[in-house]
Amino acid sequence: MTHVTKTGALTPERGAQGSVGDAAEPVSNPWMFFRRWIANPLQMGSIVPSSPMLCGRVVAQTRRAPDEAVVELGAGTGVISRALLDSGLPPEKLWVVEIVPAMAAHLRRVLPGVNVIEGDARLLAELLPASVLGKIGTVICGIPLVLLPVPEQRRFIDAIQAVAPGRGFLHYSYCVTSPLPTGKHGLAAKREAWTPLNFPPASVWRYTSAA
Numbered sequence: 001m002t003h004v005t006k007t008g009a010l011t012p013e014r015g016a017q018g019s020v021g022d023a024a025e026p027v028s029n030p031w032m033f034f035r036r037w038i039a040n041p042l043q044m045g046s047i048v049p050s051s052p053m054l055c056g057r058v059v060a061q062t063r064r065a066p067d068e069a070v071v072e073l074g075a076g077t078g079v080i081s082r083a084l085l086d087s088g089l090p091p092e093k094l095w096v097v098e099i100v101p102a103m104a105a106h107l108r109r110v111l112p113g114v115n116v117i118e119g120d121a122r123l124l125a126e127l128l129p130a131s132v133l134g135k136i137g138t139v140i141c142g143i144p145l146v147l148l149p150v151p152e153q154r155r156f157i158d159a160i161q162a163v164a165p166g167r168g169f170l171h172y173s174y175c176v177t178s179p180l181p182t183g184k185h186g187l188a189a190k191r192e193a194w195t196p197l198n199f200p201p202a203s204v205w206r207y208t209s210a211a
């Protein structure tokens with residue numbers, strides 16, 4: 001059974017929050033998430049993992065050709081990753097990057113077969129193998145960019161554009177307006193989806209080059 005539509009969009013199958021990977025450990029782990037937020041609120045950007053509704057919204061905007069990969073930056077405890085797998089994305093086509101070692105270890109346990117990279121997404125081009133470069137359908141950025149100064153935001157955007165030139169990227173945020181200053185970054189923003197069923201209510205933005 002394939003879950004990839006003719007437009008290449010993935011179709012959400014079911015909620016991810018309560019899903020369990022092949023391993024017995026639950027994916028969501030809100031307690032681990034909350035403890036990391038206390039330790040570093042700016043790095044986490046949220047006190048709880050994304051809701052099943054937000055995960056579904058992100059999945060619905062994720063596009064890829066059959067031979068292309070999906071890259072998720074800031075995977076946290078893996079709820080969006082799990083929703084992507086539930087939509088039919090083969091685990092070997094999913095690359096997730098997470099900077100917190102305990103979370104990366106959790107992701108390896110609950111997402112068997114997924115390519116989990118423990119590292120800083122600003123170094124994305126060095127983290128991904130050459131075989132993936134140029135074969136990325138969608139980059140999903142979960143890192144709370146709105147909390148960063150513009151030059152720091154730029155480092156993440158440059159890293160994404162280096163590995164997936166011309167593809168743009170998805171970014172979910174609690175902002176009503178664009179979380180990124182598009183003019184300063186030479187980007188065009190489109191608010192693809194919104195859900196009140198997240199804490200806080202969230203939007204999915206698609207950023208593409210304005211040029």
Ligand SMILES: C[S@@+](CC[C@H](N)C(=O)[O-])C[C@H]1O[C@@H](n2cnc3c(N)ncnc32)[C@H](O)[C@@H]1O
Pocket residue numbers: 043044045046048049050073074075076077078079080097098099100103119120121122142143144
């Ligand atoms: C808002 S949480 C999103 C978590 C998850 N994707 C979800 O939707 O529940 C942001 C995540 O980005 C990670 N993160 C922050 N800075 C990062 C960086 N430079 N490189 C990789 N991951 C980073 C944090 O550790 C955290 O897990």
